């Protein structure tokens with residue numbers, strides 16, 4: 001559901017991962033020069049060559065090359081930065097800001113490939129490299145943002161009379177750079193800078209360890225289904241996948257359920273073996289929380305304390321205030337207000353859902369003492385869905401073939417974005433499962449980019465789904481550079497040669513990630529820093545969540561939701577039932593999400609007190625009135641969004657913030673000519689998808705919608721009543737809290 005934090009090169013580096021860090025010696029100029037000489041020949045450092053404006057040479061990557069290539073690329077970048085900082089001419093937009101945009105090209109390339117290995121091919125050899133390199137990369141990022149001479153030049157441009165003569169996009173770039181440096185500590189004195197850098201390196205180490213621990217718990221522990229009886233209730237596709245997983249592990253068992261969401265959730269939905277459901281649920285919700293070598297609790301305490309200290313150093317009351325400074329919401333209070341507005345109706349709905357499930361269980365002969373437990377929720381919800389809406393997710397699934405759904409997304413992209421997708425085989429891939437498409441403008445035939453698709457789960461690939469940009473769209477030097485983006489998911493690969501059937505939820509996720517891809521592919525800006533998805537955190541999920549809405553349009557379903565055996569389109573009666581059930585189980589969905597989002601925010605509002613994550617989670621949920629029948633979507637010890645980088649820390653709320661915009665934006669289509677209204681699509685492209693971070697997101701949204709967003713469409717979409725309080729938009733707070741912040745908005749996701 002996320003997009004990685006790899007974007008902005010300078011400070012983006014700070015967010016990259018690593019292990020416990022002693023202080024790292026920084027690069028000297030002499031080293032820099034020698035690295036540059038030595039490593040020029042390494043394949044990872046070469047400019048990308050071949051068709052489509054050059055592509056990553058994934059077929060030439062050796063894990064052992066990452067370290068020397070990263071070091072050489074950092075050295076080269078440092079030499080470039082030092083040259084900019086030491087320029088004798090007075091600072092100008094061209095010789096400072098644009099020069100910065102031009103720097104670090106080799107590092108961008110190495111990091112793009114490094115990111116692919118980190119998220120999808122993370123074996124023992126690679127994780128060793130990652131552990132070593134993460135703190136070094138964090139230190140390197142600080143070396144740039146703490147370069148006083150460089151910051152003085154950026155500041156000089158920011159405050160110069162030249163600023164007013166620049167184009168709006170150029171002005172925004174200057175502002176983005178300036179504020180980024182300030183937020184990274186450029187104004188601090190030398191001792192504070194040194195401490196900040198120490199903190200960043202320590203954090204980088206802790207982040208790496210955190211995500212490696214989660215990955216280890218996912219890989220090491222599986223649920224072994226010993227007998228046929230253990231498979232009871234499971235649909236054929238799940239049985240096949242479980243058998244295949246057992247074969248892969250060379251286990252003489254009836255099946256294996258791997259410890260990832262894409263396997264566990266369906267098992268919890270269908271297995272009628274309650275003790276096994278409990279086992280599966282515990283396996284999954286205890287990731288990172290099992291004591292021993294892979295336990296994350298102590299790491300979390302350290303991460304929170306370091307973040308609190310860093311926020312104070314930078315002049316913010318808490319990490320939440322620091323992080324929210326650079327968002328649409330602007331303050332933790334504004335984000336909390338939105339979450340609290342939705343929390344109560346969501347919890348009230350959970351109680352209704354539980355009552356329905358209890359009643360059904362009783363009807364089926366459960367004893368009077370029977371109580372829905374968290375491992376029962378999905379199972380009984382599915383039964384209620386069937387009973388009330390005559391809707392069987394397995395029936396729906398037979399119409400959702402992965403390949404057809406992908407074609408459906410392409411079709412939507414053709415209608416709304418005028419894109420055409422053509423499969424290509426002339427580029428190297430890093431795994432045989434990966435396929436690549438060339439994306440062209442339908443009218444001009446011009447290539448706008450490449451789309452890589454890596455659909456299946458495998459060992460070493462992190463769970464979930466995400467989008468990534470290997471290369472950003474830009475035209476810094478006049479010549480258009482087309483983007484290269486990828487979508488990644490963890491579908492369970494079925495039997496050889498048979499279509500992969502996916503759930504409605506999975507199909508929604510597919511459209512979601514494709515929305516991020518379209519955001520990247522639509523980008524039409526000059527400067528790479530402002531390109532594509534490089535927008536603020538709580539805006540970046542808006543285009544992706546918006547696109548989810550097109551899955552359920554009749555145009556997509558009638559053409560692409562085709563039965564995997566008969567090829568017949570999904571019957572209208574079934575579509576009607578899907579539509580009637582659209583708000584079903586929203587209590588569960590919204591509450592499990594909000595519980596995570598609230599815990600994230602409260603952890604980061606707690607300041608520098610020493611937090612025991614287990615106690616904090618338990619007590620906070622109790623005080624919120626969290627229903628006992630379900631659990632946070634991501635419990636604290638496995639909350640990768642928040643603890644595997646600074647990425648979504650104090651930022652998990654962003655999905656809710658963005659979905660308010662998404663629901664409101666989709667209602668603009670339905671109020672006009674419908675989901676495929678050409679004028680509305682044009683407005684959306686012009687004001688949202690093409691502009692990257694060249695405009696203030698609130699202004700961009702207003703230009704598209706003709707007004708500020710309102711929460712009404714979201715509440716309606718989820719079937720929640722509007723609360724008595726004035727249900728406004730997620731209105732940005734008037735004044736940012738903290739002192740290092742300047743007023744307006746800014747950048748970086």
Ligand SMILES: [Zn+2]
Nearest residue numbers: 001002003544
């Ligand atoms: Zn997303």
